Amino acid sequence: MKIQSLILPFRRILFTHFLLVIINLLYAQPYFKFSMDTATYKELPDRFGVFENEFWNTQSGSSKMLPLPFNFNFLGTIYSTVWIGKAGGATFFHPQTFLANRIYFYNTYYTEKNKQSPFVSSIAVSTVENSDSVFIVQYKNVGFFRSRDTSDYANFQLWLYKNSNMFEIRYGEIKADTSAWLNSIGAYVGIGKDEQATLVLLGGPSENPRWLVHRDTMLLSIPKPNTVYRFRPFITSVEDIGPKLYPIILYPNPAKQKFSLQTDRNLDVFEVKIFNLQGTLMRNIKPDNDLLQIDIKDIAPGMYLVEIFTNKGTQVKKLLVE
Numbered sequence: 001m002k003i004q005s006l007i008l009p010f011r012r013i014l015f016t017h018f019l020l021v022i023i024n025l026l027y028a029q030p031y032f033k034f035s036m037d038t039a040t041y042k043e044l045p046d047r048f049g050v051f052e053n054e055f056w057n058t059q060s061g062s063s064k065m066l067p068l069p070f071n072f073n074f075l076g077t078i079y080s081t082v083w084i085g086k087a088g089g090a091t092f093f094h095p096q097t098f099l100a101n102r103i104y105f106y107n108t109y110y111t112e113k114n115k116q117s118p119f120v121s122s123i124a125v126s127t128v129e130n131s132d133s134v135f136i137v138q139y140k141n142v143g144f145f146r147s148r149d150t151s152d153y154a155n156f157q158l159w160l161y162k163n164s165n166m167f168e169i170r171y172g173e174i175k176a177d178t179s180a181w182l183n184s185i186g187a188y189v190g191i192g193k194d195e196q197a198t199l200v201l202l203g204g205p206s207e208n209p210r211w212l213v214h215r216d217t218m219l220l221s222i223p224k225p226n227t228v229y230r231f232r233p234f235i236t237s238v239e240d241i242g243p244k245l246y247p248i249i250l251y252p253n254p255a256k257q258k259f260s261l262q263t264d265r266n267l268d269v270f271e272v273k274i275f276n277l278q279g280t281l282m283r284n285i286k287p288d289n290d291l292l293q294i295d296i297k298d299i300a301p302g303m304y305l306v307e308i309f310t311n312k313g314t315q316v317k318k319l320l321v322e
Contacts, residue, residue: 031075031193031233031234032191032232032234033231033232033234034202034229034231036227036228043138043140044124044157047125047138048126049121049123049124050066050084051112052121053119054112054121055112056111057109057145062086062087063083063084063085063087064084065081065082065275065305066084067305067316067317068080068081068082068160069135069162070133070135072092073233074101074167075101075193077094079092081093081307081316086123087108088110088187089102089105089107090102090137095309097194100194100195103158103191104188104192105156105157106139106154106187107187107188108146108180108181108182109144109145110139110145110154111145112143113143122139123139123140124137124138132161133163135160137157139154139155139156142154144176144179144180146181147176147179147180148179153173153174156169156170156172157169157170157172165233166230166231166232167231168228169189169229169231170227171225171227173225174223185218186218186219187219188219201217201218202219203217204219205219206219206221206227207221207223207224209229247264248263248315249261253317253318255319255320256321256322257296257297258296258297259293259294259319260292260293261292263292263310267310268311269287269308270310270311271284271286271308271309272285272306272309273307274299275304275305283296299321300321303319304319304320
């Protein structure tokens with residue numbers, strides 16, 4: 001009897017331990033399958049400066065909304081825009097809940113180091129067309145706002161893939177000490193879901209990191225040049241999740257005094273917002289008919305983003321005002 005009474009609790013302990021191991025395995029790689037690779041780090045040949053003509057640090061504004069060249073499925077929602085930040089992160093705002101889902105590719109405070117004339121922005125974006133089109137965000141020789149050594153710098157890129165909905169973080173040359181990081185230990189790399197309700201971050205040494213659900217996880221060393229962190233979603237088909245994207249035609253484009261929106265008959269447009277490239281809201285229109293004509297007489301010439309809110313989701317179009 002004594003032996004049996006000892007065996008039963010021991011079995012319970014083993015079973016509990018087994019369940020904990022299974023739970024850890026299930027949650028070790030949530031949302032994405034993480035892998036590590038190496039590839040020669042290459043700077044963007046064709047680029048668009050995100051903060052052009054702006055000598056900045058993270059206390060002078062934080063991010064800018066940009067249209068994506070394709071629809072990107074991130075955490076089960078399809079996005080057509082992304083906010084690129086000066087703090088080493090990309091933000092996707094959910095079209096229904098407006099909660100922020102984020103990719104942290106080197107989350108800390110940065111500052112503009114390039115003050116040469118002619119000025120070229122150190123944060124740039126470009127699109128590479130191939131079998132799987134890629135939208136690339138590049139940080140080139142950005143400085144660290146908190147670093148004690150003003151010669152510190154960082155080079156890294158975020159790659160968003162059109163067909164696979166995979167993203168990669170690629171690292172070039174980085175020189176920094178622990179004073180550069182927000183927590184004085186290391187940098188956050190990973191994702192934040194629903195306004196950081198869930199943080200899934202890489203932890204430990206950069207050459208062999210772990211992919212964990214943990215708010216206080218961080219990299220404990222700087223990734224070496226040519227390091228690639230790859231995050232492949234478990235659900236890769238855009239058709240499997242998210243709303244069907246119905247066509248919206250914006251014309252004429254370029255436009256002078258007004259433009260029109262022509263929509264699918266299954267699509268109801270209930271709000272239209274016009275932003276400049278600095279993310280400032282210029283117009284907020286609530287139309288009430290199918291053939292939508294938007295007056296833009298009071299908007300200065302330039303490039304704008306038109307965000308269209310519908311019963312089937314949100315779409316963003318580029319608009320050139322002459």
